[in-house]
Amino acid sequence: MAGRMRIGDAAAAAGTTPRALRFYEQRGLLPPPVRTAAGQREYGPETVTRVRVIRALLALGLTVEDLASRSHRLDLLASDPPRSCASEGDFGPDTFAPVIAQRLAALDAEIARLTRLREALARHTGAVVP
């Protein structure tokens, strides 16, 4: 099994890079991992799961800061025993609902802004709106 792995393997298993893992650690999304005697990081499979969750949430538009403020909840999502989540496509609405709602509002505002911009811009070309 994939017991203990070094940062490169863990990152590959999670679909990202060593740089990203160190970055998440620095920003508090990942706990400081065990180190070998020589100072190299060692990760278990639960960290890979957690990184996957982090990346899924980031891909949904949440920010690193959003996740850092809820990093203790990421623990729950990454743990083995399912607590009404842990399956792909469900990240625990109760836990992330507030921050997701905030992101939704921000997205709506941004979409509205860009749409207004697009319309203003189209007005100067002679109405090209399909």
Add this chain to the structure above:
Amino acid sequence: MAGRMRIGDAAAAAGTTPRALRFYEQRGLLPPPVRTAAGQREYGPETVTRVRVIRALLALGLTVEDLASRSHRLDLLASDPPRSCASEGDFGPDTFAPVIAQRLAALDAEIARLTRLREALARHTGAVVP
């Protein structure tokens, strides 16, 4: 009349700051202005007009680089004799059509991306789309 003015007055007349005018100059949106013997920049009213045009185009979402690549055309728009433009709300479609079309495409892509993101995010809250 407002013959020759220093950077602070010119910036205020154009609705911006001295810092912005120096920045536009450095990026090639404004020609290097006349200097006094002591090295202070002096602007005429045509520069104020030109800065207004620049800010209008930036507000429409064009980038500084877009404008820099067409800076010679900004001259025409800022000149006194009207050449089928020079009025508010019309910035010369023939001149800026290519770059505006490019921006429109970029805006559409971005709007689509954010809309997809919004929908993916909404799916995780239990359908809140109004």
Add this chain to the structure above:
DNA sequence: CTTGCCCCTGACGCGCGGGGCAGGGGTTAG
């Protein structure tokens, strides 16, 4: 033992439109 890949920390880069500050000199009203 060597070779070649992996890992470490620390610091800078990016894109964008400027903001802010430091340290110096100009200008003008009283």
Add this chain to the structure above:
DNA sequence: CTAACCCCTGCCCCGCGCGTCAGGGGCAAG
């Protein structure tokens, strides 16, 4: 003449999610 502004250049700062060196050390196979 002096105070109170204004202007000059040059430099670092912002947000965000990392990428990319630079300069060193570790680790397993041959």
